[in-house]
Amino acid sequence: MAHMLKDVLINTLSLEEITKLYSSFDVIGDIVIIKIPESLYSKKYLIAKTLLNKIKNVNTIFQQTSPVAGDYRIRNLEFLAGEEKTVTEYKEHGCVFKVDVSKTYFSPRLSTERLRITKLIGEREIIVNMFAGIGTYSIILAKKNPDCIVYSIDSNPTAIELCITNCKLNKVENRVIPLLGDANNVISNKLIGVGTRVLMPLPEKAYEFIESAVLSLENKKGIVHFFAHIKSNNKKNAINDGIEYSMNIFKNYKKKIITCRVIREVGPRIYQVVTDIYLL
Template sequence: MLKRALENVLTIDEIRQLYGSFDLIGDIAVIKIPDSLLDKKFIIAKAIMDNIKTVKTVLRQVTPVSGDYRTRELEHILGERKTLTLYKEYGCIFKVDLAKVYFSPRLSTERIRIAKIVKSGEVVANMFAGIGSFSILIAKYQPNSIVYSIDINPNAYDLMLENIKLNKVYDRVIPFLGDAKAIIENSLKGFCDRVLMPLPEKAIDYIDAALLALKSKGVIHYYTHVHASKDEDPIEKAASEIDKKLKLNYKILDARIVREVGPRWNQVVLDLLINKN
């Protein structure tokens, strides 16, 4: 899509530099532009808007995601001055404010994978829920499940409330605002069949809280970032990281590379079947 949009305004080499740096979220395009192409940012934005008719706004990602809320700085380049949009995924609709919360359309395959493996009657905790995308997809695909959906960012929490209403899952997605560890300790000890940890930066520090949330047996979806050189296997590295940490019976049900997050950096998910007995 990006290639077609830029063919007439950039060289092949310049287009290549932009590869993998473009996201379409509802009617907003977000693009990372390397310094060498910054003087062409308006031409690039115009080409995107001219070729992808659904795009109403082009934003440039200025900084990487950072901080507890995992937000990023964005610069408006062209089109409507807004950061709020509606994004559709697998029959769900999500209101997202790209300036105030974390959101990535690149996790959509992983979100639907998880939604499809949740079983009838399960109680799930999503420790780092953002605007509620994993939680709501689970509730839609497995209507006989309950998802406790936690986020510490008040803006993400407010959007999660709106998204729960928009998708009519108020009886199945229970929102919490606050620190996942504190909420589990206070309200969810031993409650859950499944725990999602979609925040690689904190997963290892929060695994004890995830274990606390589980019933005597259950599944943890553990997300981590792994750097692997050419002759290293990112999945093996992630498995070794968790093996050093877990001091109880567990089995890896599934292990996957979710996506590349940088040169030689991968986001890996381990589906861990835990037996506390």
């Protein structure tokens, strides 16, 4: 859920200060993560305490002090107010997730995309999620599609530990199989030719894993959800640019592009895009 930060702080900061704020912030369970511009650092504890008082069911406030970075896609956090803890429970689409916001990637902003993919799953599908984190996509897909099986790969040991816990919490432990390791290695060792569909939710470098994604599909045919960051003039152009980029990345394969959609803007004129590709 993205609240409007400016609305919450309207009576706490001056108008000039309000205009400097980033507009939204993340609420993950009872933890709030905000970004504060450097010019307002002197007000950070006041901002945090106001959020703590004004937002229902929130117990902890962190400031994000670095971009999402590194192999595990983690952001640095500075504790500002409330209860000093990094683990919380987050609910989405009828599922519950234990999340550690400091040791694993997690974004509530992908909720719509998770539901979109969930609705595309056919009967008895076998899905390979190459970059599954704490299991958010994997578990929602499995919960809503009771005859599918999901292989849920991640290289971050904490993410896999949480994924195992989350599978039990959502009673899908017999159909979501958490696998720790690099997606290339896990697929070449255990998952060649098993899947009907593969998810690649690592937009920064999914393009480096195309061969493994294809290898995981039965007879190298099936659906690929390919995530990418696309530089484009505007949201509308990002779709055409995303299609062109995917056509090029998958140029060695016979394919049909089913659809391409912009998930969100992640920087100035940089869009996170997902392309659904049918490998024939």
